[in-house]
Amino acid sequence: MTRDEKLKKLIEDIKNDEENKKYTEQGIDPLFSAPKEARIVIVGQAPGLKAQENKLYWKDKSGDKLRLWTGIDEKTFYSSNLLAIIPMDFYYPGKGKSGDLPPRKDFGEKWHNKILELLPDVELFILIGKYAQEFYLKGRTKENLTETVHSYKEYLPKFFPIVHPSPLNIRWLKKNPWFEKEVVPELKEMVTKIMEK
Numbered sequence: 554m555t556r557d558e559k560l561k562k563l564i565e566d567i568k569n570d571e572e573n574k575k576y577t578e579q580g581i582d583p584l585f586s587a588p589k590e591a592r593i594v595i596v597g598q599a600p601g602l603k604a605q606e607n608k609l610y611w612k613d614k615s616g617d618k619l620r621l622w623t624g625i626d627e628k629t630f631y632s633s634n635l636l637a638i639i640p641m642d643f644y645y646p647g648k649g650k651s652g653d654l655p656p657r658k659d660f661g662e663k664w665h666n667k668i669l670e671l672l673p674d675v676e677l678f679i680l681i682g683k684y685a686q687e688f689y690l691k692g693r694t695k696e697n698l699t700e701t702v703h704s705y706k707e708y709l710p711k712f713f714p715i716v717h718p719s720p721l722n723i724r725w726l727k728k729n730p731w732f733e734k735e736v737v738p739e740l741k742e743m744v745t746k747i748m749e750k
Contacts, residue, residue, distance in 0.1 A: 556589055556671055563667055567643065572657065576644045583643035584610055587668050591637035592747050594669075594678045595619075596685040598717070599642035599656040610638050618718035623679070624741040625748070635748055637675070639668055641684045652721065661688045676747050677710070679740070682717040690714070699729060705736055713740055 554562070568577045576583075584600045597610075604610045611619055611630070620630055630636065642656030643664070649655075665688070669675070680686045683698045689712055695701045701714050708714060716722055716732065726732060 560587060560671055563664075563671075567664060570663075572660075573644065581605060581644065582608070584608065585640060585643050585668070586610075586636070586638045587672060588634040588637060589671060590634040590674060591672050592635045592674050592676045592750070593744060594637045594639055594672070594675050595681065596678055596689065597638075597640045597681045598684050599640050599646050599653065600644065601653060602645050605645040610640070615717065615719045618720075619681070622715070622718060622737045622740055623744045625744065629748075633748070637668075637672055639665060641688060656684055677743060678712050679744075680712055680714045686714045699725075702732065702736065703729075705739075710743075713743065715740065 564583060567573060567583045573583070584605060595611075600610055601613065603613060609631075610616070616630075620627060625633075625636070640656065642660045646654040646656060661684075678689055680689050683694075683701075686694050686698070686701055690701070690708060693708070694714075695704055698716065702716055705714050715736065716725060716729075
């Protein structure tokens with residue numbers, strides 16, 4: 554089976570999984586991208602409703618901020634084979650009391666490794682928010698997200714934990730100016746180096 558056939562089969566498996574049937578029946582496909590040349594994987598929470606409807610992830614203010622932080626322009630973000638986008642859930646989980654519901658608990662466990670097996674050249678995982686960090690840093694996260702992000706150097710060169718670039722986090726960014734002053738330039742530099750190799 555070729556690599557493309559494996560990916561195709563995996564997408565079918567995801568769509569036919571009992572837990573995802575309600576989406577598949579509505580004609581909703583899993584939202585992720587996994588080009589085989591990918592060197593950077595962006596791991597977020599789950600697609601928002603808009604992203605799911607437009608079949609396009611990070612096409613909002615959060616995405617604009619993420620591109621600003623990583624130094625990747627919009628055209629490259631959506632067309633580069635060097636970037637994979639693999640959220641902790643590939644479907645919009647619905648609305649909660651304060652924002653979107655979290656990704657389903659076992660989703661990452663079930664699908665991420667199968668996708669990563671098809672990405673042999675990955676050098677960096679950008680881990681956005683606590684769900685991605687808890688999954689990929691397996692027991693190495695700090696007491697809270699702020700401390701994990703502040704300790705980002707401990708996880709380099711493979712993992713780079715960051716806060717979610719949502720406009721809802723504006724207060725957090727004001728309270729933690731070190732993030733945009735120290736962390737963002739380092740993230741940008743790492744991403745640029747990997748993309749330009």
